[in-house]
Amino acid sequence: MAEIRLQHLAHRYDRTGDDYAIREMDHIWEQGGAYALLGPSGCGKSTLLNIISGLLVPSEGQVLFDGRVVNELSPERRNIAQVFQFPVVYDTMTVFDNLAFPLRNQGMAAAAIKAKVDDIAAVLELQPLLHKKARNLSADEKQKVSMGRGLVRDDVSAILFDEPLTVIDPHLKWKLRRKLKQIHEQFNITMVYVTHDQLEASTFADKIAVMYGGQIVQFGTPRELFERPRHTFVGYFIGSPGMNLVDVQLQGERLVFGDQSVAVPAGLLAVLSSRTFKRLQLGIRPEFVQVWDSPAEAAFSARRVDIEDLGTYKILTLELAGQRLKVRLGEDRSVPEGAVGISFPEPWLMLYADDLLVEATP
Amino acid sequence: MNKVQNNKAWWLVLPVFLLVAFSAIIPMMTVVNYSLQDIFDQSSRYFVGADWYRQVLLDPRLHDSLLRQFIYSACVLLIEIPLGIGIALTMPGKGRWGSLCLIVMAIPLLIPWNVVGTIWQIFGRGDIGLLGWTLNHVGISYNYAGNTLDAWVTVLVMDVWHWTSLVALLCYSGLRAIPDVYYQAARIDRASSWAVFRFIQLPKLKSVLLIAVMLRFMDSFMIYTEPFVLTGGGPGNATTFLSQTLTQMAVGQFDLGPAAAFSLVYFLIILLVSWLFYTAMTHDDANR
Numbered sequence: 001m002a003e004i005r006l007q008h009l010a011h012r013y014d015r016t017g018d019d020y021a022i023r024e025m026d027h028i029w030e031q032g033g034a035y036a037l038l039g040p041s042g043c044g045k046s047t048l049l050n051i052i053s054g055l056l057v058p059s060e061g062q063v064l065f066d067g068r069v070v071n072e073l074s075p076e077r078r079n080i081a082q083v084f085q086f087p088v089v090y091d092t093m094t095v096f097d098n099l100a101f102p103l104r105n106q107g108m109a110a111a112a113i114k115a116k117v118d119d120i121a122a123v124l125e126l127q128p129l130l131h132k133k134a135r136n137l138s139a140d141e142k143q144k145v146s147m148g149r150g151l152v153r154d155d156v157s158a159i160l161f162d163e164p165l166t167v168i169d170p171h172l173k174w175k176l177r178r179k180l181k182q183i184h185e186q187f188n189i190t191m192v193y194v195t196h197d198q199l200e201a202s203t204f205a206d207k208i209a210v211m212y213g214g215q216i217v218q219f220g221t222p223r224e225l226f227e228r229p230r231h232t233f234v235g236y237f238i239g240s241p242g243m244n245l246v247d248v249q250l251q252g253e254r255l256v257f258g259d260q261s262v263a264v265p266a267g268l269l270a271v272l273s274s275r276t277f278k279r280l281q282l283g284i285r286p287e288f289v290q291v292w293d294s295p296a297e298a299a300f301s302a303r304r305v306d307i308e309d310l311g312t313y314k315i316l317t318l319e320l321a322g323q324r325l326k327v328r329l330g331e332d333r334s335v336p337e338g339a340v341g342i343s344f345p346e347p348w349l350m351l352y353a354d355d356l357l358v359e360a361t362p
Numbered sequence: 363m364n365k366v367q368n369n370k371a372w373w374l375v376l377p378v379f380l381l382v383a384f385s386a387i388i389p390m391m392t393v394v395n396y397s398l399q400d401i402f403d404q405s406s407r408y409f410v411g412a413d414w415y416r417q418v419l420l421d422p423r424l425h426d427s428l429l430r431q432f433i434y435s436a437c438v439l440l441i442e443i444p445l446g447i448g449i450a451l452t453m454p455g456k457g458r459w460g461s462l463c464l465i466v467m468a469i470p471l472l473i474p475w476n477v478v479g480t481i482w483q484i485f486g487r488g489d490i491g492l493l494g495w496t497l498n499h500v501g502i503s504y505n506y507a508g509n510t511l512d513a514w515v516t517v518l519v520m521d522v523w524h525w526t527s528l529v530a531l532l533c534y535s536g537l538r539a540i541p542d543v544y545y546q547a548a549r550i551d552r553a554s555s556w557a558v559f560r561f562i563q564l565p566k567l568k569s570v571l572l573i574a575v576m577l578r579f580m581d582s583f584m585i586y587t588e589p590f591v592l593t594g595g596g597p598g599n600a601t602t603f604l605s606q607t608l609t610q611m612a613v614g615q616f617d618l619g620p621a622a623a624f625s626l627v628y629f630l631i632i633l634l635v636s637w638l639f640y641t642a643m644t645h646d647d648a649n650r
Contacts, residue, residue, distance in 0.1 A: 082547075090565075101553070105557070
């Protein structure tokens with residue numbers, strides 16, 4: 001049980017180069033939280049996880065557990081559990097021995113071990129397999145054993161999951177995610193769950209850290225990530241389809257794109273004029289673009305390019321001033337051919353300067 | 363569907379059959395032929411049934427060398443397998459030192475048997491050999507030509523020097539094939555280094571160890587050249603192993619019948635022991 005704090009943390013695999021896998025970051029995982037670390041392949045998620053567990057020593061900065069620097073502590077002394085992407089089982093041992101292994105290494109009494117293992121086996125539905133040799137299990141059974149070894153130790157500082165459900169079939173995936181959530185609620189252990197699947201992240205975690213290019217670009221609840229992405233990457237990565245991003249120029253008090261323009265959202269003009277930036281983008285989620293039945297009320301008239309019916313919703317592709325926009329509509333909504341009247345409700349209109357959200361200073 | 367019955371494909375097996383026939387079956391049947399008859403020349407031969415077998419199996423010479431052979435092979439395996447694993451575990455994994463170690467380890471494997479025998483024969487001599495001279499001068503009496511134990515140890519050390527590399531290289535390749543994540547998981551589980559060896563490395567090395575044990579067993583069980591070059595099987599019969607006893611019988615005394623029976627028994631022993639090793643090392647897989 002611990003609060004995990006990352007202080008000025010950075011890591012590069014090649015000590016001399018300038019190629020940082022993790023760029024300098026400060027971050028806190030609070031005790032007892034269920035967190036997801038979400039990002040595309042190669043963004044540094046696994047590296048960050050291995051630094052927390054101690055499998056990697058960061059080249060710069062510190063890792064603190066409850067305020068104590070643990071940089072030099074090996075994983076075994078950090079008292080942390082980690083579940084890897086591909087199942088790791090001890091082939092020659094039975095499932096029971098596999099689950100008991102971390103406890104035996106701790107020197108726990110046999111009776112206590114038996115109780116704990118039976119407990120976890122029940123949760124993961126492994127009881128019928130307890131006396132089978134681990135090598136004869138199927139891939140998802142092996143992964144359950146692997147997860148079980150992480151979960152039997154309830155005294156750990158944290159449990160880290162590195163895309164643990166990759167090899168598991170979809171139905172079981174959902175069940176296991178529920179199980180993890182239950183275990184989290186039961187034992188109040190800090191859990192960090194690495195994934196590249198936003199659905200997995202938002203069903204498991206209370207708060208999600210989105211990683212991109214070696215940095216955590218946003219840390220928030222699934223709802224915050226959806227409604228106020230603080231980085232264009234978050235907008236693009238979360239949601240389906242991702243956020244519409246339109247390149248704009250600042251001209252006076254208006255943001256111009258092609259032959260169209262919108263007013264700078266309230267309060268942002270002062271911020272913008274005090275800053276320099278290379279690129280300015282408007283962002284709006286496909287869910288928030290308003291489509292009007294009567295073109296008269298609309299702010300813009302866009303040309304309909306395509307409409308896809310995905311069963312539970314429709315995705316409308318529009319062209320406005322040479323830019324493509326996606327709009328997500330209800331299943332029963334009909335859309336006219338040709339011109340479509342749309343507008344961008346101001347609360348959902350985000351402005352990004354060099355990929356970062358521009359916010360009014362309070 | 364109309365399925366055409368056609369066994370013509372069997373003809374395709376013919377080349378392999380011929381090859382195996384010439385390399386194994388025909389030579390072996392020749393030996394069987396000799397072991398069942400008393401053959402003097404092309405025209406005079408007598409069927410003797412199991413007589414040669416009976417004679418050979420009751421021959422104390424064979425008993426002695428068989429016992430010697432088993433002790434020797436057991437010693438070879440007991441030393442070379444653990445030592446080979448140990449060396450493989452301590453070899454650096456990658457980089458320049460790794461490659462250097464591989465080359466150094468491979469050198470003994472490239473040396474022919476009789477050269478190994480000659481090297482040690484000279485190396486161990488008390489007058490001009492570095493090893494023999496040094497041992498005698500630090501007060502350890504060592505004379506492989508006169509002392510049974512010395513001769514034995516020399517033949518054994520020779521084999522260890524020659525072949526431990528093979529075990530080490532096989533294990534080294536086996537160890538390199540273990541994904542890092544196993545070691546990481548073991549650290550997370552706080553496994554001791556003994557537990558890592560016992561539950562990760564050893565199980566993953568099993569298939570290469572099976573090969574290593576079989577190769578070293580068969581090879582050491584057939585050892586001929588080294589003791590022959592070193593002492594000619596002496597002192598006395600101390601280092602006369604099965605193959606040398608057989609050679610003496612077949613080439614020295616020209617007792618072809620008993621020698622043929624002997625070589626078949628010899629072959630069956632190797633087959634039996636190899637099968638035992640194989641079954642013992644793989645039977646665990648089928649369980650549960």
